[in-house]
Amino acid sequence: MNITKNFTQLENFGHSLSAPAYLVQPNTTEEIYEVFQLAKKKGLTVTARGAGRSYNDVALTGGGIVLDMRGMNTITDWDNFTGLITAQPGTTLEQLWQKVEPDGWWPPVVSGTMKTTLGGCLSANIHGKNNFKMGTIGEHVVEFTAILPTGAEVICSPKKNADLFYSMISGLGMLGIFTSITLQMKRIHSGLLTVDALPVHNLHEHLSALLGGAPNNDYIVGWLDCIAGGKSLGRGQIHAARYLHEGEDSNPQETMKVSNQILPPRIFGVFPKSLLHYFMAPFTNNLGTWGVNTAKYIASLRKHTFRQSHAAFHFLLDYVPDWELIYGRGGLIQYQSFVPKETAEAAWTEVLKLAQKNKLPSYLGVTKRHRPDKFLLTHAVDGFSLAMDFKVTNNNRVKLHGMLQEFDRIVLQAGGKFYFAKNSETTAATAQSFYGNETIAKFKKLKKRCDPNGLLESDLYRRIFG
Amino acid sequence: MSDSSKPFDQTQPRPAPATPLNPRRRGIVVGASGGIGAALSRKLAREGLTLALIDRNKNALQSLCDEINRAAGEPRALVYEHDVTQYDSVPDILRRAIADLGGLDTFVYIAGVIHFPAMDEFNFSEDHKMVEVNLLGAMAWMSAIAPLFQNAKSGQIVGISSVAGDRGRVGNPGYNASKAGLTNYLEALRNRLTRHGVNVLTVKPGFVKTTATLKNVKNLMFAVEPDIAADLIWDGMKKRKQTIYVAGIWKWIMLVIRHIPSVIFRRLSF
Numbered sequence: 001m002n003i004t005k006n007f008t009q010l011e012n013f014g015h016s017l018s019a020p021a022y023l024v025q026p027n028t029t030e031e032i033y034e035v036f037q038l039a040k041k042k043g044l045t046v047t048a049r050g051a052g053r054s055y056n057d058v059a060l061t062g063g064g065i066v067l068d069m070r071g072m073n074t075i076t077d078w079d080n081f082t083g084l085i086t087a088q089p090g091t092t093l094e095q096l097w098q099k100v101e102p103d104g105w106w107p108p109v110v111s112g113t114m115k116t117t118l119g120g121c122l123s124a125n126i127h128g129k130n131n132f133k134m135g136t137i138g139e140h141v142v143e144f145t146a147i148l149p150t151g152a153e154v155i156c157s158p159k160k161n162a163d164l165f166y167s168m169i170s171g172l173g174m175l176g177i178f179t180s181i182t183l184q185m186k187r188i189h190s191g192l193l194t195v196d197a198l199p200v201h202n203l204h205e206h207l208s209a210l211l212g213g214a215p216n217n218d219y220i221v222g223w224l225d226c227i228a229g230g231k232s233l234g235r236g237q238i239h240a241a242r243y244l245h246e247g248e249d250s251n252p253q254e255t256m257k258v259s260n261q262i263l264p265p266r267i268f269g270v271f272p273k274s275l276l277h278y279f280m281a282p283f284t285n286n287l288g289t290w291g292v293n294t295a296k297y298i299a300s301l302r303k304h305t306f307r308q309s310h311a312a313f314h315f316l317l318d319y320v321p322d323w324e325l326i327y328g329r330g331g332l333i334q335y336q337s338f339v340p341k342e343t344a345e346a347a348w349t350e351v352l353k354l355a356q357k358n359k360l361p362s363y364l365g366v367t368k369r370h371r372p373d374k375f376l377l378t379h380a381v382d383g384f385s386l387a388m389d390f391k392v393t394n395n396n397r398v399k400l401h402g403m404l405q406e407f408d409r410i411v412l413q414a415g416g417k418f419y420f421a422k423n424s425e426t427t428a429a430t431a432q433s434f435y436g437n438e439t440i441a442k443f444k445k446l447k448k449r450c451d452p453n454g455l456l457e458s459d460l461y462r463r464i465f466g
Numbered sequence: 467m468s469d470s471s472k473p474f475d476q477t478q479p480r481p482a483p484a485t486p487l488n489p490r491r492r493g494i495v496v497g498a499s500g501g502i503g504a505a506l507s508r509k510l511a512r513e514g515l516t517l518a519l520i521d522r523n524k525n526a527l528q529s530l531c532d533e534i535n536r537a538a539g540e541p542r543a544l545v546y547e548h549d550v551t552q553y554d555s556v557p558d559i560l561r562r563a564i565a566d567l568g569g570l571d572t573f574v575y576i577a578g579v580i581h582f583p584a585m586d587e588f589n590f591s592e593d594h595k596m597v598e599v600n601l602l603g604a605m606a607w608m609s610a611i612a613p614l615f616q617n618a619k620s621g622q623i624v625g626i627s628s629v630a631g632d633r634g635r636v637g638n639p640g641y642n643a644s645k646a647g648l649t650n651y652l653e654a655l656r657n658r659l660t661r662h663g664v665n666v667l668t669v670k671p672g673f674v675k676t677t678a679t680l681k682n683v684k685n686l687m688f689a690v691e692p693d694i695a696a697d698l699i700w701d702g703m704k705k706r707k708q709t710i711y712v713a714g715i716w717k718w719i720m721l722v723i724r725h726i727p728s729v730i731f732r733r734l735s736f
Binding site for chain 1: 480482483484485486487488489561562564565566567568569570613614617618619
């Protein structure tokens with residue numbers, strides 16, 4: 001294997017961080033192993049990268065070798081009778097749902113974008129708007145194959161090599177590289193979901209609605225207006241969705257067609273959405289977002305119920321192509337915290353007020369309901385998550401950095417956790433605090449076993465475990 | 467120089483990676499252990515850059531590195547032994563430094579030698595050395611750096627040339643030629659790279675109170691301490707200037723000198 005002579009400048013999804021790397025696109029397991037051997041010889045680090053949709057440095061390794069896994073994107077087996085699908089790690093969620101839905105199945109857990117790859121989804125152990133019910137994607141992995149930097153190929157399932165199963169999923173790509181993944185799909189009886197939309201007037205109502213709504217729904221998600229203060233602090237809108245039962249949809253074959261799911265490329269049938277981000281950019285500041293949020297909130301005051309396709313409900317982030325560009329030259333970062341249900345209201349009241357006091361409010365806040373899971377580097381709690389997008393500029397970096405460190409302190413005190421598909425500023429000390437020394441020691445021991453020469457090393461790993 | 471691509475001490479800790487809110491510019495300083503080099507390296511580290519310090523003087527380099535890391539309270543500098551006339555080893559050291567730093571935003575070339583010839587002395591061997599270190603070494607490094615920054619659409623290249631490059635004087639033809647060459651090379655580089663978002667800064671110091679100057683020059687007109695020179699260079703870097711004189715007064719002096727007609731200039735004794 002010949003690594004390209006030149007560096008490729010790679011970025012995080014938010015365009016707020018970049019690092020040069022030798023980009024290699026392997027097509028086979030053997031080629032991945034060749035890269036490991038080369039890296040060892042040259043003293044370089046290696047990290048795998050899927051679609052590059054993470055907001056931080058998990059898929060970057062400055063000056064090292066980045067494995068672009070998108071070349072290994074074949075769905076190798078699909079059984080529409082049992083719902084078991086086997087695919088290579090570069091396969092995207094988009095490929096996955098488009099394969100299974102026409103047969104009456106849907107991926108049990110999906111992220112807010114369908115552009116992510118399975119390998120990336122497993123490494124971060126992603127969750128969806130149904131985390132409280134279906135857990136993380138790892139809980140639906142029946143088996144996977146991976147290659148370790150030693151060259152060993154391992155097959156893992158909850159029964160076989162269970163320690164590796166529960167650590168490589170959530171392991172941030174630092175133990176080995178997935179080469180084949182088998183997932184159990186979920187049976188559906190319609191291409192549509194029933195969605196309730198209801199307003200919530202403050203944070204207490206917001207979290208109560210998530211908590212109370214979760215048991216009666218398959219999905220639940222909240223939009224939180226991070227700019228509204230005072231008595232309206234934490235106001236927003238809840239969307240709760242349910243699968244349709246058998247018979248509720250008179251023509252499921254039709255609604256499950258991919259063509260009836262995909263997001264239209266134009267608004268009102270004429271305006272191309274690829275241009276939309278240019279028109280949103282001028283509103284991406286404190287005043288503009290106040291206007292947008294207020295209008296959105298007023299529009300949400302009418303409680304209503306409607307039917308929506310799976311793709312339209314789940315992949316909101318894909319609705320506006322290249323939406324991350326609206327944040328301008330400095331890009332954006334995301335700060336997501338997971339806090340137990342008992343302490344979330346107090347912690348986030350403090351967080352939201354602090355952001356408003358600093359005049360650095362998030363322009364988009366999203367809440368979800370969560371439950372714990374068994375994976376080693378888990379980010380889950382029995383509680384809620386709040387994800388906040390922040391615009392980065394040359395003038396706000398220092399202040400925003402200081403504020404996020406304060407957020408970390410508040411969240412840790414509330415017994416909260418963080419998620420490494422998202423957070424970019426978490427320090428090693430913070431990570432140690434929420435993972436706990438025992439978990440970190442266990443992870444490092446596995447790391448030593450799987451990767452004795454320390455070849456797999458992302459910038460995130462150096463930041464958190466380095 | 468077979469080992470030149472490796473840090474002296476493989477266990478030296480790598481600096482912390484950059485984050486969106488703490489971008490930690492990363493820089494390479496070639497010629498880091500000399501007068502201006504050491505002062506500028508200290509300054510850049512104080513300003514938060516993580517640095518790969520490169521020089522052929524291993525001991526001076528290591529103590530500078532230790533001093534910087536101690537002052538910062540964290541690993542902020544790495545060292546690489548390298549003789550700039552070993553042109554072929556440049557790509558390997560560059561790759562190593564980028565891998566160790568985790569990226570590269572700033573490149574500074576300060577390596578330079580000077581020989582003060584007598585008025586009737588013509589010394590090709592010394593001239594040859596000055597062209598090798600002052601010009602060819604810079605070209606070897608910048609030829610490797612330029613495509614990298616061009617590809618990244620960002621970055622800053624700083625070349626320490628000299629007021630001596632502005633005119634050919636009776637006093638030092640070889641040095642004048644090497645620095646004139648460097649000044650021109652940097653200008654051409656700027657014309658190529660500005661359109662790709664890369665800043666190229668030419669620094670033209672007059673007299674700086676370094677060991678070499680203090681020993682050989684009697685009349686140190688407008689001479690500055692290396693620390694002052696470092697501050698002025700950093701200021702130019704921050705403002706992404708194209709050319710700066712150190713100290714600033716040399717801009718006006720050289721404006722005059724550049725316009726002295728040859729018929730007069732060739733009769734002058736400096």
